[in-house]
Amino acid sequence: MTLPILIRPAIASDLHAIIQLDVTSNPHPWSENLVADALQTRKNWVIESLDAASVNLLGWLTASVVLDQSELELIVIDSSVRRQGLARQLIMVWSQTVAQQGIRELLLEVRESNLGAIALYESLGFELVGRRKNYYPIEKKGQTGQGHEAACLFTLRI
Ligand SMILES: CC(C)(COP(=O)(O)OP(=O)(O)OC[C@H]1O[C@@H](n2cnc3c(N)ncnc32)[C@H](O)[C@@H]1OP(=O)(O)O)[C@@H](O)C(=O)NCCC(=O)NCCS
Numbered sequence: 307m308t309l310p311i312l313i314r315p316a317i318a319s320d321l322h323a324i325i326q327l328d329v330t331s332n333p334h335p336w337s338e339n340l341v342a343d344a345l346q347t348r349k350n351w352v353i354e355s356l357d358a359a360s361v362n363l364l365g366w367l368t369a370s371v372v373l374d375q376s377e378l379e380l381i382v383i384d385s386s387v388r389r390q391g392l393a394r395q396l397i398m399v400w401s402q403t404v405a406q407q408g409i410r411e412l413l414l415e416v417r418e419s420n421l422g423a424i425a426l427y428e429s430l431g432f433e434l435v436g437r438r439k440n441y442y443p444i445e446k447k448g449q450t451g452q453g454h455e456a457a458c459l460f461t462l463r464i
Contacts, residue, residue: 309390310357311364313399316350323363324352332382334445344368348379351399353392361386367396369404376404378414381423393426405464412464417442418456432460 316324321342328335336344344350345368353365365383369376378400383392401412414432416423428434441457 309355309360309364309387309392311392312354312356313351313365313396314354316345316352316366318345320350320352320363321345324366327361327363327366327384328380328382331385332380336380344379349376349400349404351396351403353383353396365392365396367400369400371404371407371409374408374410376400376409376412378412394430397426397430401462401464410464412462414460415441415457416460418458424458424460427460430462432462435459435461 324345325338325341328341348368348370350366350368352363352367355362355364361384363384364387365381367381368379370379371377378397381393381396383396404412412432414427415438416427418437436459438457438459440454442455444453444455
């Protein structure tokens with residue numbers, strides 16, 4: 307079944323819905339300030355549900371641009387609508403839009419344990435180009451200092 311959705315650039319009034327989406331569906335949610343900063347200073351797209359019975363925002367992608375590269379900062383899809391191709395569609399919109407603006411390479415970093423996201427990126431042609439040891443802290447609820455895990459670096463020429 308295809309979900310009735312619209313993928314569009316984010317606007318300032320999406321802030322609270324994005325924070326809500328991130329808190330509920332991202333295992334490592336950003337602070338409200340970080341989301342607000344991303345909305346002001348990065349390129350952002352959201353997936354809006356066109357089904358009145360569903361939550362309003364189903365996905366968010368934020369990316370930075372430096373020279374001819376664009377780096378994915380975060381993609382998050384509502385937990386209730388996963389494995390329906392929404393992340394793939396959102397990445398395609400990011401890729402096609404920045405390609406039209408002269409970007410030639412996409413970059414991203416992902417936790418080594420995030421096998422679902424890694425499968426997503428590899429399915430889109432991203433290539434593993436590096437690994438940063440002990441890059442991300444591993445948090446457990448109510449505890450800190452649990453250690454670190456590696457970041458995998460992926461790129462895609464577009
Ligand atoms: C990673 C994430 C964005 C994927 O969103 P999604 O909409 O479910 O992904 P898609 O449906 O577009 O998946 C496309 C393909 O990616 C791969 N994939 C996605 N999630 C996967 C999973 N959990 N396990 C294995 N493969 C997966 C599959 O190849 C899938 O195609 P298929 O369903 O036909 O097999 C989503 O799980 C999420 O928001 N996770 C929490 C935030 C996060 O970890 N973000 C990435 C770090 S920045």
